[in-house]
Amino acid sequence: MEQRAADVQARLATVSSFGELVGAMQGVAAARADHAKKLIAGTNAYARTVANAMGQALALIPQDRLATSPEKGRRPLWILFCPEQAFNGSLSDKVFAAVPALAGARVMLLGAQGIRIAPQQGVAPEWSSQLIAHADAVVPASDRLQAALEQALAREPASQVELVFAEVGEGNQHEVVRRRLLPLDLDTLRRVQDANPVIHLTPQHLLDQLIDEYLSARLVHALLHSHCAENLARLQAMAAAHDNVNHMTEDLGAEARRLRQEAITEEIMELAAGLQALNRSSDSAN
Known part of the structure; x- marks a missing residue:
């Protein structure tokens, strides 16, 4: 009985400590x-500004000069x-599931958890790196990713580049999207302008510079949303863990109280048996 009560108390202490960690x-x-949400608002505004500027630059360039045919193969x-x-x-798992025909696909991968399960998904990334652990690290991480992307496209041009990440919406909701x-x-x-903007560069040169800014803004968007969604998912997981800890604490507390009551009852029965034995001895002596 005493050993069992001690075990329950030890488990209760362990669960309480785990609850503090959760x-x-x-x-x-x-x-x-x-x-991350605060930074997302700012980067969204920046991306819109760059996109508007690109639209103005595109309006200055004839469409036939920008038309390109898709490369086959x-x-x-x-x-x-x-x-x-x-x-x-x-x-x-949800990010990997969003990609059709993963086997043999060209993949650049961010995030230690994705790198860990990539072999199970049949993915051998041609480049991998950590995801940001803090939102303030997003700009240098975006620069590294953009440089790696340029190198990957220089080695082997791609028909298209797709981003797959968890995007945060209203009410802390998030879903995996492809962009x-x-x-x-x-x-x-492209958008039609009533009046051409005043520029000091050739339209094509201006557009080339804006494209770099636009790509950077898109990568920052994906990084920040992924980081934010990861922490929102962790919040949900920890909320469920917290509920489980509370249930376990209640169950172990009830078990500890029951064992204490049984121990008290046993002591009372031992005392009663001792008193009865003492009374019988006293009666025999008389």
């Missing part, structure tokens, strides 16, 4: 998600953004 992880995930290139840390609700990065959707970017 609470701390919830706090960290919430803070990181909130910080080229493979698409997929850039997958997976979580960096665990406890994310199988988010990496085309290249070739640029010129029809969407």
Whole structure:
């Protein structure tokens, strides 16, 4: 009985400690998600500004000079953004599942959790790296990714470049999406201008510079949303873990109380038996 009670108390202490850890992880995930959301708002505004500027530059260039025919025989290139840390609700599996025909596909992969399960998915990425752990690291991470992308396209041009990442929407909801990065959707970017803007560069030179900014903004968007979605997924996982900890604490607490009551009852029965034995001895002596 005493050993069993000691075991229950030890388990209760372990579960309580785990609950404190879960609470701390919830706090960290919430803070990181909130910080990422603030940066997302700014980067979205920047991306819109660059896209508008590209539309103005495109209006100055005849459409026949921009028309390109798709290259045959080229493979698409997929850039997958997976979580960096665990406890994310199988988010990496969802990212991989969004890519059709993964076997033999060209893949660039971000996120330690995605890199870990890539062999199970039949994926051998031609380039891989960590996902950002903090939102403030997004700009240098985007620069590294853009440089790696340029090198990959120089080695083997692609028919298109697709981003696959978890995008955050309203109410902390997120879903895995596919977004085309290249070739640029010129029809969407182009818009008719009532008056041509004043520029000091040739329209083509201006457009070339804006394309770099636009690609950078798109990669920053994917990185920030992936980082934010990872922490939101972790919040959900930790909320479920917190509920389980509470249930386990209640169950173990009830078990500990029951064992204490049984121990008290046993002691009372032993005392009663001792008193009865003492009374019988006293009666025999008389």
